[in-house]
Amino acid sequence: MNTTRLAEDFALFRPAKCRSGLSNRALFLDLDGTLWPDTGVGSILKVNTIRVSDRVALKRLAKDWIRIGVSNQTLFCYKEKFSKAQYVLYRFKLFLLLSSGVIDAIYICHHHPKSRLSELRKFCENRKPNPGLLLRSQRDFKLNLSESVFIGDRVTDMIAAEAAGVSRRYLISGKNSFELNENNTNLKKSYSFSSDSSLASIFEKISDDATQ
Numbered sequence: 001m002n003t004t005r006l007a008e009d010f011a012l013f014r015p016a017k018c019r020s021g022l023s024n025r026a027l028f029l030d031l032d033g034t035l036w037p038d039t040g041v042g043s044i045l046k047v048n049t050i051r052v053s054d055r056v057a058l059k060r061l062a063k064d065w066i067r068i069g070v071s072n073q074t075l076f077c078y079k080e081k082f083s084k085a086q087y088v089l090y091r092f093k094l095f096l097l098l099s100s101g102v103i104d105a106i107y108i109c110h111h112h113p114k115s116r117l118s119e120l121r122k123f124c125e126n127r128k129p130n131p132g133l134l135l136r137s138q139r140d141f142k143l144n145l146s147e148s149v150f151i152g153d154r155v156t157d158m159i160a161a162e163a164a165g166v167s168r169r170y171l172i173s174g175k176n177s178f179e180l181n182e183n184n185t186n187l188k189k190s191y192s193f194s195s196d197s198s199l200a201s202i203f204e205k206i207s208d209d210a211t212q
Helices: 052-060 084-099 132-141 155-164 199-211
Strands: 010-013 026-029 066-072 105-109 149-152 168-172 192-194
Touching: 010 084, 010 132, 026 132, 052 199, 066 132, 084 105, 105 132, 132 155, 149 155, 149 199, 155 168, 168 199
Parallel strands: 026 066, 026 149, 066 105, 149 168, 168 192
Antiparallel strands: 010 105
16 A cells, blocks of 8 residues: 555544643653553554553543653554555554543654665654654644653653653553663653553552642
8 A cells, every 4th residue: 555644653633622721731641551551563453442440540631631642653664565454453543542532632653763664764753762743742732841741661751751841751660661762762860660550540649749
């Protein structure tokens, strides 16, 4: 299939969140490994649902936070060809995530500097640990990043959040937490480390940190 559209990083929104008067604080969430288990390349195609406790916790935040998924999705980088059916399933999974009401917007980077697909082979400013997608979301929603939060399962999430000026950063403990990708990485400041991957428990920690 034609890869021109795939080669462009994109953002998807729930129309209701484009109206004025909303909070200017964002809760940024990585997808694979944060909203669902990271089972390797293409995890998003395998996931069926977000666990109930996390879904409920995210929906409770709807009035006070704009909930934004930010992800490197490189599942199309490891083959020189892929089927239209795979791409349709991928877009359908993203649509289901938005329609579930737990996320208001999704920002995706498809690039990888060693992609087998030439259209996706580049060092991209949007690929975490670069902050491009977070800065784009700031422009789209007029966000105050210094009042925002990022939850991710890799140190590259923390670096991207730090570079964008996101003040509170929470790294979920896991086997891939300190795995670095092909971009240069340099973590200058601190983040909070969570050994519990439950978003509900992390939200409690965020509330506790805010009152200290």
